[in-house]
Structures are given as C-alpha cells and as structure tokens.
Amino acid sequence: MTKEIERVGVPTAQISAIYDFAMTTGANRVVRGSRIEHVCGDPELGLEKDFAYGLRIVRTALKALQTPVDGPMLFDPSE
Amino acid sequence: MGGPLRVVHYLNQFFGGIGGEDVANMPPRLHDGPIGSGRALQQALKEQGTVMATLICGDNYINEARDNALAVIVETLRARKPDVLIAGPAFESGRYGLACAEVCKAAQGVGIPALTGMHPDNPGVESGRPEVCIVPTAASPVEMQAALGAMVRLALKLGRREPLGSAEIEGFLPRGVRRVYLRDAPGYQRALDMLAAKLKGQPLTTEVPILIPPRVPPAPPIADLSKAIIALVTTGGLVRKGNPDKQVSANATRYFRHDVAELESLSGKDWEAYHAGYFNHIVNKNPNYILPLSFMRDFGHRGEIGGVYPWIYALPGVSTPVAQARRMGADIARELKEAKVDGCLLVAT
Numbered sequence: 001m002t003k004e005i006e007r008v009g010v011p012t013a014q015i016s017a018i019y020d021f022a023m024t025t026g027a028n029r030v031v032r033g034s035r036i037e038h039v040c041g042d043p044e045l046g047l048e049k050d051f052a053y054g055l056r057i058v059r060t061a062l063k064a065l066q067t068p069v070d071g072p073m074l075f076d077p078s079e
Numbered sequence: 080m081g082g083p084l085r086v087v088h089y090l091n092q093f094f095g096g097i098g099g100e101d102v103a104n105m106p107p108r109l110h111d112g113p114i115g116s117g118r119a120l121q122q123a124l125k126e127q128g129t130v131m132a133t134l135i136c137g138d139n140y141i142n143e144a145r146d147n148a149l150a151v152i153v154e155t156l157r158a159r160k161p162d163v164l165i166a167g168p169a170f171e172s173g174r175y176g177l178a179c180a181e182v183c184k185a186a187q188g189v190g191i192p193a194l195t196g197m198h199p200d201n202p203g204v205e206s207g208r209p210e211v212c213i214v215p216t217a218a219s220p221v222e223m224q225a226a227l228g229a230m231v232r233l234a235l236k237l238g239r240r241e242p243l244g245s246a247e248i249e250g251f252l253p254r255g256v257r258r259v260y261l262r263d264a265p266g267y268q269r270a271l272d273m274l275a276a277k278l279k280g281q282p283l284t285t286e287v288p289i290l291i292p293p294r295v296p297p298a299p300p301i302a303d304l305s306k307a308i309i310a311l312v313t314t315g316g317l318v319r320k321g322n323p324d325k326q327v328s329a330n331a332t333r334y335f336r337h338d339v340a341e342l343e344s345l346s347g348k349d350w351e352a353y354h355a356g357y358f359n360h361i362v363n364k365n366p367n368y369i370l371p372l373s374f375m376r377d378f379g380h381r382g383e384i385g386g387v388y389p390w391i392y393a394l395p396g397v398s399t400p401v402a403q404a405r406r407m408g409a410d411i412a413r414e415l416k417e418a419k420v421d422g423c424l425l426v427a428t
Binding site for chain 2: 001002003004005006007008009010011012013014015016017018022024025026028029033036037038039040041043051054055057058059061062065066067068069070071
C-alpha cells in the first residue's frame with residue numbers, strides 16, 4: 001500500500017516495528033517503530049516519556065518525507 | 080450439461096486477419112463464427128465447443144477509447160449469451176494483452192466466464208489480477224497450438240461452471256486469490272517433510288512462493304514541511320468504538336475512511352482496534368499508537384507542518400493477499416493525489 005501511494009508521487013513514510021520486512025517488500029521510506037502492539041510509543045515509559053517517544057518516532061517519519069531517497073531506506077528514531 | 084459450449088472469441092485487428100498498425104484504431108467489429116486465429120481455436124475445441132462469434136477490435140482503439148469499446152463488447156455479449164469468452168492469446172503484445180484482460184473483466188462483470196492467455200511478462204497479467212484467469216503462453220505466436228490447447232482445457236471447465244482448483248493445478252497464472260481447503264497432512268508434518276527434502280537435496284515445492292516484490296521509484300521529498308498537508312493511514316485495524324461499519328478483523332477487502340478534522344487526538348472512548356494479527360488491548364487504551372493523530376496535532380500547533388488531512392484511512396492489514404493490498408493502496412493513492420496531499424504516514428502493525 002505504501003508503494004502504491006509513493007507511485008503516484010506522494011512521499012510516504014511507513015512506520016513499522018517489523019521495519020526489515022517493510023524494507024524487503026520495497027517501501028522506500030521506512031521508520032523504525034516501537035513494538036507491533038504499540039508502534040508509535042511505549043506505555044511502559046509512563047505518560048510523559050511515552051508521548052516524547054511517540055513524537056520522536058513521528059518526527060523521524062516527517063524527516064523521512066523531506067529526505068530524497070533512491071531506494072528502500074531505514075530511518076531510526078534513536079539516531 | 081449437454082451440447083457443445085457456445086464460445087465468443089476476442090481478437091485484435093492483427094489476429095482477426097484485418098490488418099496491422101494501419102487499422103489499430105478500428106472500433107469493435109462483430110463477425111459470425113471463427114475467423115483468423117479463431118479457426119485454430121475451433122480446431123482445438125473440436126466438437127466440445129463452437130466459436131459462434133468473434134469480436135475484433137483495434138489495439139489502439141480499445142486502449143484509448145476503452146469505455147466505448149467495452150460498452151459495445153458488453154452489449155454484444157449480452158445479446159449473444161455465450162457460455163464462455165476466450166480472449167487472445169496475446170503472447171508478448173502489451174496492448175493486446177491489456178485489451179484481453181479488460182475484455183475478460185467486462186465479460187465477467189455481466190456473468191460470463193472468461194479467460195485469456197499471454198506471456199507472463201505481458202502487462203495484461205498485472206492488469207487482469209486478481210479477477211481474470213490467464214494461461215501462460217510463450218512469447219511468440221509460433222506456439223499458438225500449445226497456447227490454445229491449454230486455454231481450451233480451462234475454457235471448458237469455466238464454461239461448464241465446474242469448480243476450479245488452484246492456479247498450479249489448473250495451469251493459469253497465480254492471481255493472488257486464496258481459498259481455504261483441507262490438506263491431507265497437518266502443517267507441522269508438511270513443514271518437516273519439506274525440511275527433510277531440503278536437507279537431502281531433493282526437489283520440494285513451497286506452499287507459499289515468495290515473489291521478489293517490484294520496486295517503485297521513490298516520490299520526491301517534501302520541500303516545505305511547514306506548508307505540507309499530511310495524510311494518515313493505518314493497517315492496524317482502527318475502527319470506531321463498537322465497530323459500527325462492521326469491518327472484518329482479517330483478510331479485509333475494503334478500507335474505511337473517517338473524518339478527524341475536529342479531533343485533537345484519538346480517544347479509547349471513541350476508537351478501538353479490531354485486528355486479528357496482534358493483541359489489541361494496548362491500542363484500545365491509546366489508539367494514537369497506530370494512528371498518530373495526537374503527535375501530528377502537536378507538530379501542527381507548533382507550525383512544523385501545514386496540517387493533517389481531515390480523512391484518515393484504516394483497515395486491518397493481516398492475511399491480506401498482495402493483490403488486494405495493492406488494489407486498496409492504489410485506491411487510497413488516487414484519493415490522496417486528487418486531494419493534493421503532500422505526504423503520507425502509514426503505520427503498519
């Protein structure tokens with residue numbers, strides 16, 4: 001689905017905990033998510049840190065949308 | 080069922096014996112009985128079927144004026160009421176292959192079983208998925224006899240409305256359609272047999288062939304994020320609380336879109352996850368984990384993004400065949416493109 005949206009020229013960042021799978025299926029902008037059951041955050045961190053972590057993941061995804069890529073590329077929020 | 084099958088044959092201008100590129104713009108023409116390569120089809124059918132009529136259309140015409148061409152073809156099919164439509168084979172010819180796939184879809188749309196044949200690399204193969212049975216042929220019409228033989232076998236089954244086995248058994252190209260059926264041995268046994276065969280260097284056939292996914296050229300990046308409208312999509316099975324749309328929890332064939340223009344965040348009071356592929360309880364407390372609206376609003380208030388597209392898109396992305404995902408992705412893509420959305424975040428569980 002990510003690829004179909006990219007195909008029409010809309011840059012698309014796929015946030016996924018199974019990011020290596022997203023890479024092999026050919027998504028061009030892949031963002032490393034937290035866990036399958038809570039992709040954009042981590043409830044174990046407590047409210048404040050959880051929200052900060054989610055923001056960092058989404059910020060990384062927005063950075064991916066602004067980055068020229070020439071094939072599947074991983075964007076890691078921890079970097 | 081008794082009597083020979085009533086067959087309508089679809090051909091392009093060349094195989095219909097009318098001409099080459101000079102007549103590629105000809106609109107559909109009806110001919111009674113077999114003509115051109117249809118004579119070979121009639122021979123392959125023997126007494127089991129009769130080519131009662133042939134529809135011939137120019138390859139350019141049907142690809143450029145598709146709706147007009149298909150309207151005429153459908154009208155003819157309705158009038159003639161064949162048991163089955165056979166299109167082509169198109170071999171390696173791209174326009175002809177696309178035409179054959181479209182004609183088959185149109186025939187199936189009015190309840191007439193249809194099939195075609197072409198080389199596996201013909202773009203018509205992709206366009207025919209997942210609806211159309213396409214028999215793989217060689218690249219060149221030199222192999223016409225072999226192609227027609229394989230197509231006739233399948234056409235008789237389809238025309239008699241006999242149940243079809245898997246693509247592998249029936250000899251058509253896999254369409255990405257999954258059916259549930261009982262195997263003669265349980266999964267662990269089949270897996271161990273496969274492993275044993277592999278270790279011994281014996282031939283084995285996987286039950287889940289892995290196709291190397293084709294690449295898509297990357298979209299250009301967003302130049303000015305502060306003016307960009309960003310759409311949010313999730314395959315995490317997000318539904319409105321209580322699932323009033325009755326979305327399925329797996330193998331979805333459609334997505335739902337929801338208006339979030341007025342929302343700051345997704346609350347567990349109003350939204351939940353219905354997805355058979357992971358434990359949903361954490362997301363049910365905070366649905367923003369699979370559709371990050373709260374975070375995006377935060378960026379919006381700080382002027383870092385232009386805004387969030389008011390419609391969100393959701394489905395459960397589990398057990399979804401690739402062909403279905405591709406179709407739904409293409410539909411969402413079309414909507415986002417028309418709405419001039421600048422970028423998209425897709426959360427995949």
